[in-house]
Amino acid sequence: MAWLRNIIRNDLSGVEKYRYGKPVSELQRELGLEKVVRLSSNENPWPLPDSVKKAIQASLENVNRYPDPQSNRLRRLLAQKWGVSTGEVIIGAGTEGILHSLFHSIIEPGDEIVCPVPSYPLYRSAAIASAARFVEVPACDGESWDIGDITGSCTAKTKAVIISNPCNPLGRIMERDRMIALANELDSRQVLLIVDEAYAEYVDDSNYLAGIDLFRNIGRIxxxxxxxKIYGLAALRVGYAIAPKTIVDAYDKLHPVFEVSRVGQYAAHAALLETEYIKDIRLKTVAERTRVQKALSEMGVATGLTRTNFLLIKHPKSGEIYERLLKEGVIVRRGSDLGLDGFLRVTVGLPEENEVFLSSLKKVLVHFA
Ligand SMILES: Cc1ncc(COP(=O)(O)O)c(C=O)c1O
Structure with missing residues (x-):
């Protein structure tokens, strides 16, 4: 059997597996708990609108047939929404699926992807899958980056810089002026800027610049x-990208052809039309977020500024608090899984879920008073 080891890629020996949030069923099984609250993956916890449920039901007809490999109906709707051509839209199996194929389509041996960290750990996984060197740029003050540090980390081998805006796990945005400066500088260096806007729909800040404006002005983004996230379809694995046609054409040559299921295509199409629902989810989330932050502050627990559906809690005993919360049936995210030692990341859940979290945390913190 020894030869099997020899066929595995050498560069995988130092690679760690992705540390995902604990699934509810696993915690229930391990601890024999009936009720578990999961606040670890920044999903939308509210029920889906009826139109989306109906679309999912309708999509189940004909599941014996392959889905439309181009997701044409959804693609047209997205192109119309953003005022771009259908040839500038990628639809893929979530952001994760898109990044894997995107990196595969631009990376050659020895190329680099530059990423300001802390950031979403799947960028690293996707870069490694395409055998890119993943170059991290640490935040200068723990919460933001010097644009010069990012551009200064680019070499002749750098194909792209990837950032999340707003940032997971920090919850903050990169402000308009800095985004423009970064985009222009990278364009002049012929490095592709990739902006992951997974939480954009939650942002209400006039200093936020949606990447589509950069796309309209610069194009090579x-x-x-x-x-x-806000559309509530995490299990169906649908994401999209707006990209220059040259990139879309390359992507089309090597992505898994049937990567977006028919169920996902139908559900996403219906969800995109639910503009009032999305507004409502944003308002409810922000209201709950404010309430939770206030309750935490009354308990002496500080949380930083966030423009997303999650909060960061700083505590020197965050690892132990995480373990104790699990025993209470509350799953949050360990900052250490996200390159942020000493923090917990907590998704804003339904009001009753947030109550369980707050009362469990209060109970747990007694041990660290
Ligand atoms: C920054 C960021 N990007 C993307 C995603 C979601 O990816 P996907 O579309 O693959 O579900 C997440 C989910 O946690 C995220 O935090």
Whole structure:
């Protein structure tokens, strides 16, 4: 059997597996708990609108047939929404699926992807899958980056810089002026800027610059968005990108042809038309977020500024608090899984879920008073 080891890629020996949030069913099984609250993956916890449920039901007809490999109906709707051509839209299996194929389509041996960190750990996984060197740029003050540090980390081998805006896990935005400066500088260096806007729909800040404006002005930019967050379709694996046609054409040559299921295509199409629902989810999330932050502050727990559906809690005993919360049936995210030691990341859930979190945290913190 030894030869099997020899056929595995050498560069995978130092690679760690992705550390995902614990699934509810696993915690229930391990601890025999009946009720578990999961606040670890920044999903939309509210029920889906009826139109989306109906679309999912309708999509189940004909599942014996392959889905439309081009997701044409959804593609046209997205192109119309953003005022771009259908040839500038990628639809893929979530942001994750899109990044894997996108990196495969631009990376040659020895190429680099530059990424300001802390950031979404799947960027690293996708870069490694395409055998790119993943170059990290640490935040200068723990919460923002010097644009010069990012551009200064680019070499002749750098194909792209990837950032999440707003940033997971920090929850903050990169302000308009800095985005423009970064985009222009990278364009002049012929490095592709990829902006992951998974949480953009939650942002209400006039200093936020949606990547589509950069796309309209500069053109040589890729923006990714997802149906996994505010649209509430995380399990169906649908995301999209707005990208220059040259990139879309390359992507089309090597992505898994049937990567977006028919169920996902139908659901995403219906969800995109639900503009009032999306507004409502944003308002409810922000209201709950404010309430949770206030309750935490009354408990002496500080949270930083966030423009997203999650909060960061700083505590020197965050690892132990995480373990104790699990025993209470509350799953949050360990900052250490996200390159942020000493923090917990907590998704804003339904009001009753947030109550369980707050009362469990209060109970747990007694041990660290
Ligand atoms: C920054 C960021 N991008 C993308 C995603 C979602 O990816 P997908 O569309 O693959 O579900 C997440 C989910 O946690 C995220 O935090």
């Amino acid at each position: 890729v923006i990714t968005r997802t149906f996994s």
